[in-house]
Amino acid sequence: MFAPLFHAAVLTIAALGFTPRCARETEGESDPRIDRIAKGLRESKYSIHDLSRFQSEGPDNLPRFNMPLELGMALSLRYQGKSSGVSHNWVALVPYGFVHQKFISDLAGFDPPAHEQTPASVIKAISGWLTIQPDYSAPAPSPKAILEAYPRLAELLEEAKIEGLGHLTWPVIVKNVERVVTAMGEPAS
């Protein structure tokens, strides 16, 4: 169920004029994953961390800790940036209902945007955050226009997944996002 949310996030980032990066872009390389994530974060001005998968899952009933770890790395970049002059801004997406205050209370005071595990709510949360960043350039598509384009992306990725024998690589996701964003055309205002 996570893939549609991830694809909606990638589409939103690209539609708003930013280049989405992901640890999956260097899949298959010999460097440890954490090194690749650190490199991606260092090369990016902004990072988005979805903390909504906080519940235990799988046969061992364990929660995933990758996202909080990656958020910690982004936070350290932010604090280092204050002295080095290289800026990095981050946002954590949390589930609706203030439940994050129970499992990551250190985020108190940041008002992280919430989503309800749907592409529509992810598009809205990410659009809202990116739109207030200084590098956002209007005119760009509205969250509604991005949501209207999303089904086409889902369709293209479904076809690509069948072609890839059940596997979607990052280059394939990016290529299809690029097709959809190009087809969206130029927003009026």
Next chain:
Amino acid sequence: MNTWLDVRDLEPGAAWDQSVISAIQAAAGFVFLIGPPGPGDRWQTFEWQQIVDHEYYLDPSKPLIPVLIGDPEMPGFLKTRQALVLRDTPISCEQVAESIVDALKNPASSVDETKLERGREARRRALESFREYSLTLEAEDIKRAGIRAIE
């Protein structure tokens, strides 16, 4: 023209966030006083976020008037609006107040066409750069597929 300002109009004991949301929804236009980064950023971001969430920034008939104090960084969604610069003189305050009144009377004048065109150009460049990124990824993936096949 009626104005709303949190420090003046909030009732004692009222929930700050809910009152701000209601005031934003009821507003016909917005004046943003943007200063250097400071401890109040959290509340400022909350207010911006409400305006963005309601998509008022996409509506050219809604006057959004940034007033800059010093040389702060503008949030992206206000970049295509005419910004007023407030300097530390009484004349500047009066001029800015007059300009605010003009912009509120004529919302279309709050949109800066030159900056809008610059934004369009930035968007074209961003799309081009995204396309190049996609092609680079594809080329690297083909190389990796070759290595995978050899392995």
